[in-house]
Amino acid sequence: RTAKTPKLVQICEKWKHKTAEGVPELLRQDRDKDIYILSMFPYPSGVLHIGHLRVYAISDALNRFYQLKGYNVLHPMGWDAFGLPAENAAIERQVDPSEWTAQNIAKMKEQMKSMLANFNWEREITTCSPDYYKFTQMIFLKLFKHGLAYQKEAEINWDPVDKTVLANEQVDAQGRSWRSGALVEKRLLRQWFLGITNFAAELKHDLRYLKNWPSKVKSMQNNWIGESNGAELKFATNDPDFPSIEIFTTRAETLFSVQYVALALNHGLVAKYALTDASLQAFIKKAELLPEDSKDGFLLKGVYSRNPLTQEDLPVYVAPYVLKDYGYGAVMGCPAHDERDFQFWKTNAAGIPVRRCLDVLPGEEEAGELPFTSKDAVMSDSTLEYRGLYSAEARKQIVQKLHSQGLGRNVIQYKLRDWLISRQRYWGTPIPIIHCSHCGPVPVPEEDLPVLLPKVTGLKSKGNPLSQIPEFVDVNCPTCKAPAKRETDTMDTFMDSSWYYFRFTDPENPKLPFGSENANKLLPVDMYIGGVEHAILHLLYSRFIAKFLGSINMWDGGLLKNEPFKRLITQGMVHGKTFIDPESGKFLKPSELRHVSNPEEPVLIKATGAKPIIRYEKMSKSKYNGANFNDCISKHGADATRAHILFQAPIEDVLNWEESKIVGIERWLVKLLSLTSTISNRGKFDVNYTTPKDLKQEEADLHATVQKLIKSITESFEVYISLNTVISDYMKLTNALDTAAKKGLVRDALLMHSLKKLVAVIYPVAPSISEEATEIINKAQNWAWNQYRWPTCEPVIEPSTLKYQIVVNGRMRFMLTAEKDFSKCDMETILSRLLSLPEGRKYLTNRKIKKFISKNNIISFMLAK
Ligand code: ANZ
Ligand code: ZN
Known part of the structure; x- marks a missing residue:
């Protein structure tokens, strides 16, 4: 560990109060631009873990970036405080769950402050507080x-x-x-x-407005909602109490191959027969415990159902594979064209041949064994008027025909319950x-x-x-x-957390969950950051409640169709380093390991001296691979910790947490501060300095590099939300200034001008270091400058002088700094300038020139022997 590290910790401590408030209110520029940045609020378990550090480091960096940009940022925090763990703690330790929760909140809030997360604490909400759940109840009503x-x-x-x-x-x-x-x-x-199923169609179709959601999350939502386009068909029966059975099918064209109808265990018709049939009762009792893919069946003797297209009478079975709450809890069984039906038929009607009605497409190879399940097929000869039609076309015509007879219609089913x-x-x-x-x-x-x-x-x-x-x-x-x-x-x-982002817009409203004016102004949330584990339920429930509240005019979600979250950022998990004994396969505790100073094999197992297997895995107590949030911050300071966790992996990726790699970040921050002192002490500069037009090539190069990096950093924040690239650009910018300061080819005023930009752009990630650097500059310069404004990108400046390579007989002999158009002059002019210099005289005096080429920044002479 370098001796410099404690200094970074002290700097964080020194600026604690200032960094906690973010960009001072008075200095925020353009207060009428609003932006709402939200990270998923935590369950108050009592400790923040490294995964929390990751989310809040992301959301706070974005928060501070937009503050510098002059936005009025809403960046609130609260507690998802109801739920089982508090109740369990209460049972186990005989404590009051509300006290247990309050203590945990206090601890976690301290941790958030120690990582310098700048939240709008004046808007803090806790879902187990009566001021909050009063409105959860109101929304329920x-x-x-x-x-x-x-x-x-x-x-x-x-x-x-x-x-x-x-x-x-x-x-x-x-x-x-x-x-x-x-x-x-x-x-x-x-x-x-x-x-929620009343909103199924909107929940599915409005996903298309969520352009800035990860497509993975959208497809998970889509699958969960599970829209299925099919038809409801009526099979008449010989039972006077149930004159028809409705079934749902997506394959009406397979009607010609239907061989039975199967009903779910809770179907009304089944319930009726169970009243009088003890063997059916026994079957149901047994079948309730069978898995969904079981192929057991019970034939309802004496009951027939009539195929609405062919008028054939079919047997009716009770079968656990028919889902109770999907469609109508009834299926038409097509052993020839459906895998589940095929297995069912084999088990329950062994020997009765399977009847097919679909063939492969013309030119395709015959499918072989049944079932033939392709949806792209043609109707076989057995289907009379439909023979030769493609499945999709036949399906359409068949449903149309049944519709005209009152025996069927197109319907949409959802898997969502x-x-x-x-x-x-x-x-x-x-x-x-x-x-x-x-x-x-x-x-x-x-x-x-x-x-x-x-x-x-x-x-x-x-x-x-x-x-x-x-x-x-x-x-x-x-x-x-x-x-x-x-x-x-x-x-x-999940009900408490389905609307909390509304409450943040109006947290003290005593009458309503929130006022519509506030909600309309601040919602949808511009950026919602959280774990992908909430990709389905929390987001779906929130979308439902937001749409419901929109439908009763409690807010107006405008163009985004009452969608609550405009952009979703899902951060990957944080994995910890685990050490495994290769012999026993056991996870090893830190105390069972010995660290040695061999870079090839730095860790050995104490007991055996063997090399452990090293893997990164989900952090857990049983794997001894957890990392301590407080430790890391107290050892390295919040700034380095934040920069480290952001630098280690792109936001969406799994992050392999290794604390020791933080040294790279620490070196960078120390270098940045010493560079700040160096440049600040090189003279007195004008606080209002603007880049002059006459730049030497080295100056123009540095200037261009600075602008390029500022642009890249800005885009990484604003467009790509790619914070690991932000950190690497910070390092590049620091190195570019450091190299230029050492070489001494760039005027110091320009270095200071660029340094100020660097000090401003690191503020979102490393606010304490940014404050410290500002103080160093202001002390040396006697300025009252502040870094609370995102720097502009200046246009690139053409250098007024260029460096030319002078090449003689194919070898580069020396460099010449001269005006921009120098190489366009004629040979005599160039030669006479070169001969005025000692190097020029050394290589070119009294020599006969055979060939002269002058192009860009290369001036080349071939001399006669
Ligand atoms: C006849 C048929 C023939 C079917 C064929 C498929 C293939 P998705 O796409 O998931 O919506 N089905 C309908 N209700 C059911 C229930 N309660 N439990 C179990 N299965 C049920 O699936 C639609 C298909 O699932 C429907 O189309 C129906 O079987 C079955 F060659 O009807 B099909
Ligand atoms: Zn009453």
Whole structure:
């Protein structure tokens, strides 16, 4: 470790207060340009990890860049504070979850300050605070009013020992409760849902407006929504209670090869027969536990369904492979052209030949074994009037024909399901509903919000604590005043985070979640930065809520169709260095390793002296590869740490964290400061210096390099958001000035002029060093200059003099500095100038010139022997 490192730490400490406020308010230039930069708010677990350091280093660099550009930057921070970990801590340690959360927030806020993240703390929000969840409840009530919040039965994970509902994350891969170890049961429970599927089409189609989202994220959203264009077809039955079965198909042209109809376990027709058929009941019970790809089936004897196109009567099966909540929970089975149907038919109707209706395209090789599943095919001879037609055309004509007979129509299906928000847990936003036996579910009147979460002492793992508090549960119906029961479910925490970016635009509004004027002015978020692990749910729920709030005129998302996030930046994970014993395959602790000063094999295993396997992996306690946020900052200072993490990898890539590589950054920062002193002490300069027109070639070259790098840095921030290139450009710029300062071929005033630009452009990443450099300059120059303005790119200046190479008989003999057009002069003029110089006389006196060439900056003579 160099002796200079502690100095960087001290500099950060020295400027702590100034760097915390960002560009001073009074100096921000053009206050009517707004920009909203948001990093995903964290869960207050108690510690920030290196992954957080990465996100906030990115968002704060962008924040400070736009401050220098004169923007009014909204860069807020808050806490996604409801959820299971606080509840678990409360159960385990018998602490109040709100206190536990508050302590964690305090610790993490300190860490954010120590990394110099400049947030709008005056707008801080915490989702578990009644001032916030009051409005989460208000938004729920608006959804309720519009029919978008409703109750229905749904399967939950039930722990029969603890007698409690478990979240999916609390059930292990073997289907056991994480706490009691009991085998988890599926139970039906009435639960609250939000009608996100009403927005499925918009959520899918508006993805096209998100030009600045990573395409990977858009396609993940697209797949999750899962739009499927097909047809609803009616198969008549011989059952008077169910005169027809509706099925969903994307392949209506395969109707000629349909051999059966299969129904999901919960289909209405199945329910009817199960009432009287014990063997069917037994089958359903068994099948509920089978995986989705199971090919089991149960034939409903005596029931037939009629193919609407061929009028053929077909058998009807009950099959677990038919999904309960997709389409109509019913399929038409085409063994010849669908893999799943083929397997089902083989299992359940062995021996009955498969009937095909599609052939390969003309000129293609016959597909061989069935099933033949290509969607690009032609109708076979067996299909009468459709024979020879391409699948797509036949599909269209068949649906048209069935439509005219009232037996079919085109429909779009989505894979997306409504959002189950009920949680039978304590630490969440209470659902503001009162159940009345006369009036049904009644919304809590707005003036009674928030429905406060009651304080609970001695939280236990069994059951939902809210349902055990009579003062909470027993209330009067707001409508008829009769005794009624309060809803005891709380909301999924994704509900809290689905609208927090609205609240930041108007965090103190006492009446509304936010005022529309503020939201319209500041939203959509210009840049949203966070982990790709939120690519689906959080972003989809946020898009849904933003669109819903737009649909009821709570804000106007304008051209972006109520999309909340204009640009999405997903940062890659941070991996830590792991050491593995090659013999046992075990992860090694730092204490089991010995560091030696051999650059080839710097680390050895203490016990065996062998070389460990080194890999970078996701940081985790069990791999001993975590890195400590506080350590890094206290050893190297915030500036170096920020620059290091930004430099190590492009934003979207995985970053292999290796603290020791920070030395490169430290060397650069130390060099920058010493260069600043050197140039500052070379004389007194005009604070308003502008680049003169008469530059020597060396000066013009440096000037051009500086402008090129400033342009590149600006574009990296503004266009590409490529912050690792920003750091490498900082280094190039520093080196260019350092070299020029050492060579002494550039006038010092120009060096100072360029240095000021460097000091300004590093501010977004290294604000303390930028302050320190400014102070060095101001002290030496007796200036009151500040660096809080993004430098302009000056036009390139043609040098007024050039350096010419004088070549004699093919060898470069000496250099000459002369005016720009010197090489265009005639030979006599050039020669007489050269002969006035000692080197010229040495090579050219009294020599006969055979050939003379003068081009660009090369002047060449061939002499006669
Ligand atoms: C007949 C057919 C023939 C089908 C063929 C496919 C190939 P996507 O594209 O994912 O939407 N299907 C419909 N409802 C279902 C349910 N509840 N559970 C399981 N499968 C269901 O898939 C649409 C296809 O999935 C539909 O088209 C239907 O099978 C099946 F050669 O109908 B198809
Ligand atoms: Zn009532």
